[in-house]
Amino acid sequence: MAAQKTQAIVIRTFPLQEFHKIITFYTPDFGRVKAVAYGVKSPKSRLSGSLELLNHGTLLFQHRENRELQNITDFNLIDGFDAIRSDFTRITYGCYFAELVDSIASEGIASPEIFDLLHTTYHALVHADDIPLLARGFEIKFLDCAGYGPELSRCVQCGSSVREGTTDRFGIAFSVRYGGVLCSECKNRDGAAFTIALGSCELLKVLRKSEWERFNRIRASTRNHQELKRLLGNFIEYHTERTLKSLRFIENVL
Numbered sequence: 001m002a003a004q005k006t007q008a009i010v011i012r013t014f015p016l017q018e019f020h021k022i023i024t025f026y027t028p029d030f031g032r033v034k035a036v037a038y039g040v041k042s043p044k045s046r047l048s049g050s051l052e053l054l055n056h057g058t059l060l061f062q063h064r065e066n067r068e069l070q071n072i073t074d075f076n077l078i079d080g081f082d083a084i085r086s087d088f089t090r091i092t093y094g095c096y097f098a099e100l101v102d103s104i105a106s107e108g109i110a111s112p113e114i115f116d117l118l119h120t121t122y123h124a125l126v127h128a129d130d131i132p133l134l135a136r137g138f139e140i141k142f143l144d145c146a147g148y149g150p151e152l153s154r155c156v157q158c159g160s161s162v163r164e165g166t167t168d169r170f171g172i173a174f175s176v177r178y179g180g181v182l183c184s185e186c187k188n189r190d191g192a193a194f195t196i197a198l199g200s201c202e203l204l205k206v207l208r209k210s211e212w213e214r215f216n217r218i219r220a221s222t223r224n225h226q227e228l229k230r231l232l233g234n235f236i237e238y239h240t241e242r243t244l245k246s247l248r249f250i251e252n253v254l
């Protein structure tokens with residue numbers, strides 16, 4: 001058992017009996033860390049109020065190998081993202097990003113890239129003009145960090161370059177199962193492949209490589225929005241093997 005100190009963001013909280021909570025953190029050094037916060041719901045607890053979803057802080061915990069639940073020693077709040085919390089749409093998307101990280105990230109596999117992505121996304125979310133576009137940016141960047149990024153330039157069956165002039169007039173076929181675009185010769189290899197406009201595919205490449213500072217200057221049509229939401233939504237569902245509750249909520253309520 002060793003005392004550990006790491007940056008952490010709260011990505012899930014779950015009540016345990018009357019006064020305790022199970023908290024899931026995402027950390028750059030240990031990946032996902034699940035821990036019990038004893039007595040945290042008591043007003044006397046010094047951790048009371050600091051272990052809310054999305055909170056970013058410094059976590060001290062007793063690390064025990066091969067244990068599902070760790071013991072929290074302390075959590076010093078760095079940022080509570082109040083500007084996200086005070087806006088219903090922003091907090092809803094913020095919860096979705098946390099749920100997405102929780103659904104794919106493996107316990108104990110550290111990914112500083114995923115931590116940085118989540119952290120910078122929450123800062124970008126405070127100022128985002130087009131929040132669904134930011135969400136598509138988060139999805140593609142997160143899939144890349146997690147090793148599931150789709151192939152957007154070369155046919156995933158034959159390897160030929162897929163770009164303007166090599167696709168038919170309806171657009172580009174995308175296969176969730178094969179993990180990327182299909183050329184016009186190969187598009188029938190996956191009966192479930194669907195077509196997106198060339199412009200939507202190009203936009204997705206832009207979202208993939210753009211820094212968050214650029215996002216408020218990127219414009220997307222209604223069609224781009226619909227196609228990328230469907231493409232990334234189906235792709236994420238395929239890899240997580242479930243429908244995320246917060247995504248369903250966004251679709252039904254926002």
Ligand SMILES: [Zn+2]
Pocket residue numbers: 155156157158159160182183184185186187
């Ligand atoms: Zn092909």
